[in-house]
Amino acid sequence: MDNIEQIKSRINIVDFLREYIELKKAGANYKALCPFHSEKSPSLMISEDKQIWHCFGCGEGGDIFGFLMRMEGIDFPEALRILAKRAGVVLKREDPKLISQKSKLTDVLEAAALFYSAELLKSPIATEYLKNRELFKETIDNFRLGFAPQSWDALTSHLISKGFKDRDIILAGLANQKEIGGKIYDRFRGRVMFPIFNHYGTVVGFTARVLPEFDDGKLGKYINTPETPVYKKSQILYGLNFSKQEIKRQECAIFVEGNMDVIGLWQAGFKNVVATSGTALTTEQAILIKRYTSSIIMSFDADSAGIEAALRGIDVALRAGLHVKILEIPKNELGEPIVKDPDELVKKAPELWKKAVQTPKHIIDFYIDTNLCKxxxxxxxxxxxxxxxxxxxxxxxxxxxxxxxxxxxxxxxxxxxxxxxxxxxxKGRQNTAFPIAIKETEKIQEKNIEFKYLALLLGVLNEESQYLQAVSSDMLNLEIAKEFYRHIILYYNDNKLFNLDKFRAWIEELGKDTLILDKLLLLKDKEYANCTEDEVQRELKALSLYIINSYIKNKRKVLEKEMMLIEKEGNDEKMKNILEEFKKLNV
Structure with missing residues (x-):
């Protein structure tokens, strides 16, 4: 068994897709709203037996690899590495040509994180700083905090010695390059390092906090990895890799502003927390968190910038379909915040933080309280x-x-x-329901008619074989449906009975792909899982009549055009043949 098959055998597609979308049972399969196009009724079907998924709305489909690649916008090598790690499969040594650019960068970043962690143990100044921030060893180890030495080439020299190329070190955001001479040098120096992880736990960047002893005032207190092919700030929620299971369990995520807020709250036992890393909530972040919960509590710093960030984030969250509440920093008798941020509050007054989490404000109350004084x-x-x-x-x-x-x-x-x-x-209130484009819907339905007919026929062929005589393969328009229908007719005529498993084996013996068979079975569950036998019979009859009538209608149009041409030619023999065909259509 190769790596891919091992991974697919260890990761159940239903469990995997549940981390992204809500699944509902549909017969032997599952259905869901497709995340790849806008829809109101579920079109995406998942077969646990075949470990595949297919959307009958947009046509997307595949296995867990295809879903992950489509969902995360990554290539196959990266999807392979992510799923192998999850499945506990050790990949065989990779061909360097097959290693993607993103994989190279995450390798460099992982090596940098290991280097910074080792350097932290060597630095009394950095360890003292973290001790003063009241961080325990368990917390430091969990979040993999580190230290960048006050050196121009400590990291770059280390990475080059490990075989990494200058180009990849620069592209990962770990180094800059001198204009004269082209030598590279460390971007981060004299700073405590906070690895930034994506939601899988892969290091994609760093936040770096300068230590007071090394602060020359030239750069900010905090600096981040620049945007890279693997790090897009708007798409990352800091701490999600640690908190996603707890978020699912509590059915709620607490949003804070900074990395230290996440770390401090996690250490205090509040482990359903993520950070937007100093920015207002983005659409990408809202969509990401919605995989794990539909309810969020927004808790930002008590300053005006924090309030503005919360206000901007509310609209984004609501548009994404999230339920939003606001957690405000408690105020003293003068109406002033007692602390500046959640991290400070949970350290100085943990009971007040706990109470605030249990009694967040509704967004309307927040808007009223925030704006009333203005x-x-x-x-x-x-x-x-x-x-x-x-x-x-x-x-x-x-x-x-x-x-x-x-x-x-x-x-x-x-x-x-x-x-x-x-x-x-x-005033100006509009119907928020999406208008149904009737003509477009009819086109989609017409396209699906043939697949629905085939899907239902597979289940009743032994009792209702008359449909094979009534509907010929020529009456179908889609080539893939036409070819599959020919196989059904051929198999049934040879065997006089229809057995699904034997039919699948017969198809495979012909060297044909059985994917269309799997898709038809998914379609049958999607559309007809709750139908009675009578309802199935009525639907099958209606579908067959639609196909026959559509064929006759289209055939007539073709014959009418031919008649016009023949009339101009004056060919009586051809005209006689055309009229005979017309008579047959009317029988």
């Missing part, structure tokens, strides 16, 4: 502006009852009658 409600214009601001958020709430309750609260705060607020809600 408006003078006794001024009609400012009151109206405040109402419109809050109404713009209430409009995003899906249920009418919840909208009504928030309008009631807004009415109490502003003194504006609920009826008038409701009028504003209705």
């Amino acid at each position: 408006y003078k409600l006794d001024d009609p214009k400012e009151n109206a502006d405040f109402c419109n601001l809050i109404i713009s958020q209430i409009k995003k709430i899906k249920t009418s009852v919840e909208r009504a309750l928030w309008l009631k609260k807004l009415s109490v705060i502003t003194g504006v009658h609920e009826r008038d607020l409701r009028v504003e809600i209705l």
